[in-house]
Amino acid sequence: MEAIQTNAIDAFTTIFRRDLKLAMRRRSELVNPLAFFVIVVSLFPLGLSADSNMLLRVAPAVLWISALLATMLSLESIFRSDYEDGSLEQLVLSHHPLPVIVFGKIAAHWCTTGLLLTLISPALGISLAMPTENLGILLWTLLLGTPTLSLIGSIGVALTVGLRRGGILLALLILPLYIPILIFGASAVDMAMHKLEVAGQLYLLAALLALSLTLAPFAASAALRVTLE
Amino acid sequence: MEAIQTNAIDAFTTIFRRDLKLAMRRRSELVNPLAFFVIVVSLFPLGLSADSNMLLRVAPAVLWISALLATMLSLESIFRSDYEDGSLEQLVLSHHPLPVIVFGKIAAHWCTTGLLLTLISPALGISLAMPTENLGILLWTLLLGTPTLSLIGSIGVALTVGLRRGGILLALLILPLYIPILIFGASAVDMAMHKLEVAGQLYLLAALLALSLTLAPFAASAALRVTLE
Amino acid sequence: MMKFIHRFASPREFFRISGRLLPWLASLTLLLMLIGLYLGLLVAPPDYQQGESYRIMFIHVPSAWMSLFVYTVMAGAAAIGMIWRIKLAHVVAMNSAPIGASFTFLALVTGSLWGKPMWGAWWVWDARLTSELILLFLYLGVMALYAAFEDRRTAQRAAGLLAIVGVVNVPIIHYSVMWWNTLHQGPTVSKLDAPSIHLSMLVPLLVMTVAFTLFYVVVLLMRTRWEIIDQERRSNWVEEFLEQT
Amino acid sequence: MAAQPETRVESPRLVVDAVKGARGDRVLFEDLSFALHDGQLLHITGPNGSGKTTLLRVLCGLLAPLEGVVRWRGQDIRSSVSRHRLESTYVGHRDGLKAELTAFENLQIVARLCGCPDGEGIDDSLRLLGLWEQQDIMVGHLSAGQRRRLALGRLILKPALLWILDEPFTAIDVAGREIIEAQLIRHLEDDGIVVLTSHQALVHSKLRDHCVTVSLQ
Amino acid sequence: MAAQPETRVESPRLVVDAVKGARGDRVLFEDLSFALHDGQLLHITGPNGSGKTTLLRVLCGLLAPLEGVVRWRGQDIRSSVSRHRLESTYVGHRDGLKAELTAFENLQIVARLCGCPDGEGIDDSLRLLGLWEQQDIMVGHLSAGQRRRLALGRLILKPALLWILDEPFTAIDVAGREIIEAQLIRHLEDDGIVVLTSHQALVHSKLRDHCVTVSLQ
Numbered sequence A, B: 001m002e003a004i005q006t007n008a009i010d011a012f013t014t015i016f017r018r019d020l021k022l023a024m025r026r027r028s029e030l031v032n033p034l035a036f037f038v039i040v041v042s043l044f045p046l047g048l049s050a051d052s053n054m055l056l057r058v059a060p061a062v063l064w065i066s067a068l069l070a071t072m073l074s075l076e077s078i079f080r081s082d083y084e085d086g087s088l089e090q091l092v093l094s095h096h097p098l099p100v101i102v103f104g105k106i107a108a109h110w111c112t113t114g115l116l117l118t119l120i121s122p123a124l125g126i127s128l129a130m131p132t133e134n135l136g137i138l139l140w141t142l143l144l145g146t147p148t149l150s151l152i153g154s155i156g157v158a159l160t161v162g163l164r165r166g167g168i169l170l171a172l173l174i175l176p177l178y179i180p181i182l183i184f185g186a187s188a189v190d191m192a193m194h195k196l197e198v199a200g201q202l203y204l205l206a207a208l209l210a211l212s213l214t215l216a217p218f219a220a221s222a223a224l225r226v227t228l229e
Numbered sequence C: 001m002m003k004f005i006h007r008f009a010s011p012r013e014f015f016r017i018s019g020r021l022l023p024w025l026a027s028l029t030l031l032l033m034l035i036g037l038y039l040g041l042l043v044a045p046p047d048y049q050q051g052e053s054y055r056i057m058f059i060h061v062p063s064a065w066m067s068l069f070v071y072t073v074m075a076g077a078a079a080i081g082m083i084w085r086i087k088l089a090h091v092v093a094m095n096s097a098p099i100g101a102s103f104t105f106l107a108l109v110t111g112s113l114w115g116k117p118m119w120g121a122w123w124v125w126d127a128r129l130t131s132e133l134i135l136l137f138l139y140l141g142v143m144a145l146y147a148a149f150e151d152r153r154t155a156q157r158a159a160g161l162l163a164i165v166g167v168v169n170v171p172i173i174h175y176s177v178m179w180w181n182t183l184h185q186g187p188t189v190s191k192l193d194a195p196s197i198h199l200s201m202l203v204p205l206l207v208m209t210v211a212f213t214l215f216y217v218v219v220l221l222m223r224t225r226w227e228i229i230d231q232e233r234r235s236n237w238v239e240e241f242l243e244q245t
Numbered sequence D, E: 001m002a003a004q005p006e007t008r009v010e011s012p013r014l015v016v017d018a019v020k021g022a023r024g025d026r027v028l029f030e031d032l033s034f035a036l037h038d039g040q041l042l043h044i045t046g047p048n049g050s051g052k053t054t055l056l057r058v059l060c061g062l063l064a065p066l067e068g069v070v071r072w073r074g075q076d077i078r079s080s081v082s083r084h085r086l087e088s089t090y091v092g093h094r095d096g097l098k099a100e101l102t103a104f105e106n107l108q109i110v111a112r113l114c115g116c117p118d119g120e121g122i123d124d125s126l127r128l129l130g131l132w133e134q135q136d137i138m139v140g141h142l143s144a145g146q147r148r149r150l151a152l153g154r155l156i157l158k159p160a161l162l163w164i165l166d167e168p169f170t171a172i173d174v175a176g177r178e179i180i181e182a183q184l185i186r187h188l189e190d191d192g193i194v195v196l197t198s199h200q201a202l203v204h205s206k207l208r209d210h211c212v213t214v215s216l217q
């Protein structure tokens, strides 16, 4: 019993470190969700008339939607390359519990996307004319929300990874699940900007995070087993 | 001389019909850029507080940005699957001029994405509370703009197709090139909603289309030659 | 002339000649930089409107100019490399990208530092600012594409192609952004055109510009030399050189 | 259809019992039964498209058989998963290597995941496979055959009883083939079990002594 | 290193002249020269990673040689592209088939792109390759060997003088191998030229008569 437990932790760290190393190796992957986030956010001032009052009012929605899209676009990296070169098959066949392995991969994904997005978000908030005292709440909602995005996303990727062209189908599966997070996240920032109380939203985001932390690795593992057949 | 010319046209239609047929076969691909477009557009009322005055003012930007993202996400289908199964190699080695083949693929891509997006856009415009008399101009800007998106996009895909994980890198390469189209397209719709003259923008969009029609197939072919080495 | 170019374009000759030039160029750069900063920060009078904060101009304006200049050089070199298949041109193009991106970044940072006291905001979506930001993305795209390929020759040509496509787009971006911003509501941003500039400010500005250009040349030469060493590390002359040092 | 291995006293390690496999609507094999004892090699043969790959995926538990069961040490591999997983190694059509990591790093991950101490084991495998000099090259830069050799490295690293190999000799040159056959022989002599498919006959005579054949139609 | 074909009176069709090939920083072959006449088969051999694939890609013009030229009918293939393309067929490592189309549709596209009338030619090829019954199955559902057979179908459909084949026998069973060797013999007897790599020796003795070998180190 003891022995198996430490083994599972070993497996988690092996996978986590492996995926981080892979993300470092393909340097572009580390930089790019970030770059995408920055670019999409800056499309809005370009599409809108760049009047700062208007920008300010759409800022929470724009930031959250962009973070969501950036995460969504990078989701495939959780499983696709492993699927394509056959590594996923090998991981599924390993004697460690699959949820542990999947959890290692999700954790690595969040560190290379959601965490980075969160860290850069204040700068983008400023570019959309957000007042500095609201940047804290932006950070908090993203910090609580983006791990949930990675976790839920992993289920979608696991379901679509066997398909030839998962990309857009994935978006279709995932977006409806992302909507609650988007609504809570964006409205929390919006309300904070109107000087309203937002603890409720934050608790809800935290609850969603806890829920997906416990369920998503299992759901994603089950999905993988099915699609790999 | 005669003989070669008709051959090139044959090659174009062969490729065009092949790619359309492939898009039909993988049904998901036909539906999905569309579905993505619809979903992203409907995220905005969710992220914003759904007040219709606000929606109306952001509608042109939101529609255009979503169309742009939907096109961008489907770009990979132009070359990636052909690259992965080795068909692209074979197409490059065919004795037909590569730009003709590339052009056939771009045309098929536009028919299955940009054209469909354009056709559905009025319905989405209405859902964002746009007045009906402005839907015509929305249609026109998309009709002139989306082919340019496919054309420019093909260069980006050609450049990244050999890379293991082109997805987000592609976005980074392509978005700066898309910005002028976005600005002209969105501002034309916006100005039409303010009852201003927009012929200038439409001419510019047409000029960009003409420019990319003549250059993009050649640039994309050159890029393919480089990345296939 | 052609012969000289070809000789200079051969890696070995380039290495030899640039090795001789470098120390001189580097000291000249340093000297001009010091003079420019001295004149700009200490000698030039404070501005009657902006007080001391305008002095950031002596960094901002040259780096903004350089950001555009370097992009042109990069795209030109890439085109030369593609058309005449000159290795050295590709190397120059690809080594220009990070330098140009740094200048662009510097222009953005100094600009927004300057913008805070001037406009009360770190960033506004003004035409010039926006196109500078897009320029940064173009640079980053070129660099990312270059880094993404494992084979160096492929990387150089692919990224070079992107640089060339980008240069077609730069004027389009520039004008589209101007249009977009002026067509809408009136200018939210105070116009940048300063009234005819005083000589005591113009001189340090020009000195700094020359210094920045030289700085670019020096860094470019250094990076190019190291890349040549890396590329040709198996050839005899590089081994000889490495033994000497 | 089923092979008839010589009867032995001990109970067989791997038992395939009335298994039916299908892809899409097509039934590929039905009522297929055989049993393997320690030290036996099963060579699955059959023309293209007869279902060899499908059968191997059933044997390693990636695919559920439509009917019948596969038993390892007497237990259904679909219900008591971990024992079978711990004791078997599958090398499929695809190599399962990360192109961005070096040869060494790839083996390191294999070693860590199967809980064996790294270090020497990895060095030995690299030497054995003739990849010692390539150990710091990224796998994406290796040739088809070098990659295949590396994929087979997991056989050497992970101490498993059952080896399941789908066309292991693809892209591998003559010298490489000899190395791998030698490994197979060593494994069989240590009482291991091997199941493999290959369109080429096995070269080494010692292998043929251990060999049982099942051919699919 | 270079092979010495018997000298003939006519000038050789394919000439490889002092070619140097490299991947990454590594030089794989240098100063490699040989010439092929009509009716000759060139078997490129060499251990894993010696550069066989690289050489084939140079020969079909996908990769520029670092030094030297490849000449087809006396002209550099990198400068006068279309003649060489028209007259040669390359079947590489990957099959170049669309998984979503049926076997028939795949061959149809090949036929249309090389300008030959479809219809009969396609039927004949399917029959010849033993894929007549699979013609309406999507290629994604075919087995590894069936797909490889279909990929080789382009040799039969497109009337080309020069065939360039990278490990054509991968995943193909014994019967399939015989079919393909028979095609090679027919092509050579019609004065065609074949360049191929394969780690397995050629079986048919007639092929060996036409065969020249170049081995890379």
Ligand code: HEM
Pocket (backbone or CB within 6 Å): C057, C060, C061, C064, C065, C107, C108, C109, C110, C111, C112, C113, C114, C115, C116, C118, C122, C123, C128, C129, C130, C132, C133, C192, C193, C194
């Ligand atoms: C992040 C903010 C800023 C950016 C990205 C930026 C960018 C640029 C660029 C690209 C140029 C070169 C334009 C050309 O030569 O065509 C430039 C020049 C200049 N900038 Fe800025 N700028 C910024 C903020 C400012 C501020 C706040 C001021 C002061 C009010 C300022 C004053 C100038 C001046 C005086 C020039 C020289 C104009 C000329 O060439 O005649 N900039 N800037």
Ligand SMILES: Nc1ncnc2c1ncn2[C@@H]1O[C@H](COP(=O)(O)OP(=O)(O)OP(=O)(O)O)[C@@H](O)[C@H]1O
Pocket (backbone or CB within 6 Å): D023, D024, D025, D026, D028, D046, D047, D048, D049, D050, D051, D052, D053, D054, D055, E140, E141, E142, E143, E144, E145, E146, E171
């Ligand atoms: N995903 C799938 N869906 C439907 N049918 C499939 C699928 N995969 C394989 N098949 C069918 O199953 C049959 C057997 O495939 P399998 O890959 O097991 O053959 P194989 O014996 O390994 O052949 P080969 O020697 O060519 O590798 C093939 O004839 C094919 O038509």
Ligand SMILES: Nc1ncnc2c1ncn2[C@@H]1O[C@H](COP(=O)(O)OP(=O)(O)OP(=O)(O)O)[C@@H](O)[C@H]1O
Pocket (backbone or CB within 6 Å): C150, C151, D140, D141, D142, D143, D144, D145, D146, D171, E023, E024, E025, E026, E028, E046, E047, E048, E049, E050, E051, E052, E053, E054, E055
């Ligand atoms: N994209 C690449 N970048 C860098 N090096 C590469 C690349 N592709 C191949 N190589 C190197 O080139 C060498 C030759 O590769 P090639 O595929 O030509 O070998 P091969 O003779 O076909 O081998 P095999 O018999 O295994 O198929 C390999 O040793 C490999 O290290």
Ligand SMILES: [Mg+2]
Pocket (backbone or CB within 6 Å): D052, D053, D054, E143, E144, E145
């Ligand atoms: Mg098989």
Ligand SMILES: [Mg+2]
Pocket (backbone or CB within 6 Å): D143, D144, D145, E052, E053, E054
């Ligand atoms: Mg090879």
